Amino acid sequence: MELVDIGANLTHESFRADFDAVLARARGHGVGRIVVTGASAGGSRAALELARAHPGFLYATAGVHPHHAHEVDDATISLLRELATQPDVRAIGETGLDYYRNYSPHAAQVSAFERQLAIAVDTGKPLFLHQRDAHADFIGCIDNVRDRISRAVVHCFTGEREELVDYLDRGFYIGITGWICDERRGLELRSLVRDIPAGRLMLETDAPYLLPRTLRPAPAHRRNEPAFLTHVLAAVAQASGRPAREIAEETTRTARAFFGI
Numbered sequence: 110m111e112l113v114d115i116g117a118n119l120t121h122e123s124f125r126a127d128f129d130a131v132l133a134r135a136r137g138h139g140v141g142r143i144v145v146t147g148a149s150a151g152g153s154r155a156a157l158e159l160a161r162a163h164p165g166f167l168y169a170t171a172g173v174h175p176h177h178a179h180e181v182d183d184a185t186i187s188l189l190r191e192l193a194t195q196p197d198v199r200a201i202g203e204t205g206l207d208y209y210r211n212y213s214p215h216a217a218q219v220s221a222f223e224r225q226l227a228i229a230v231d232t233g234k235p236l237f238l239h240q241r242d243a244h245a246d247f248i249g250c251i252d253n254v255r256d257r258i259s260r261a262v263v264h265c266f267t268g269e270r271e272e273l274v275d276y277l278d279r280g281f282y283i284g285i286t287g288w289i290c291d292e293r294r295g296l297e298l299r300s301l302v303r304d305i306p307a308g309r310l311m312l313e314t315d316a317p318y319l320l321p322r323t324l325r326p327a328p329a330h331r332r333n334e335p336a337f338l339t340h341v342l343a344a345v346a347q348a349s350g351r352p353a354r355e356i357a358e359e360t361t362r363t364a365r366a367f368f369g370i
């Protein structure tokens with residue numbers, strides 16, 4: 110069994126001390142490929158460096174998370190455009206809209222999102238998207254470019270049925286994190302995951318965030334890591350009533366084709 114973690118924030122400082130051990134544990138748990146999320150200008154550059162240092166195992170995205178949208182200026186966009194030309198950069202993002210935390214004003218988020226969508230249009234690279242509490246504006250932005258982008262995954266999907274339908278209707282892919290392992294918050298997601306067609310579903314940890322709550326014993330630390338992707342797989346398999354092996358095969362095939370890895 111081989112898994113692909115399509116979203117791990119491995120440039121996060123919490124991985125600095127034991128990075129090689131984290132990668133070794135991932136491999137030990139069948140995670141054969143990891144797409145390292147770029148969520149800021151510096152983070153995207155660092156993600157590419159990691160990918161270059163681990164060819165065939167780590168890959169990168171290049172983008173600025175909506176939380177950091179207020180930092181995006183012309184120099185940021187130039188950097189992202191340059192990074193986007195690099196072969197190890199397999200997607201544009203993380204980009205999108207987050208009106209839940211609102212760390213950046215809405216206008217700044219929309220502007221940064223539109224500028225990154227333009228990079229995806231110009232390069233043909235797929236999109237790695239984030240949306241929280243901003244569905245209408247998010248769909249509005251993406252519909253402007255929809256017929257000019259290659260592929261898009263809405264990562265860490267935690268929304269409602271109507272949102273899922275809107276994404277699937279548009280041909281988007283869906284990333285599922287350890288949110289589904291949460292016995293309280295993950296209930297709706299557990300019922301929705303059955304309606305995601307095979308070939309549109311991918312798995313991710315979003316490490317170091319979203320530590321699966323199914324870890325036993327619950328660790329003293331809160332850091333998530335790619336090795337725990339097996340917990341996401343198990344929860345998806347249980348929610349869909351299908352063997353984990355089948356879900357693993359399908360999601361890995363889908364992720365490899367989506368990112369070209």
Ligand SMILES: [Zn+2]
Pocket residue numbers: 203238239240264265
């Ligand atoms: Zn996100």
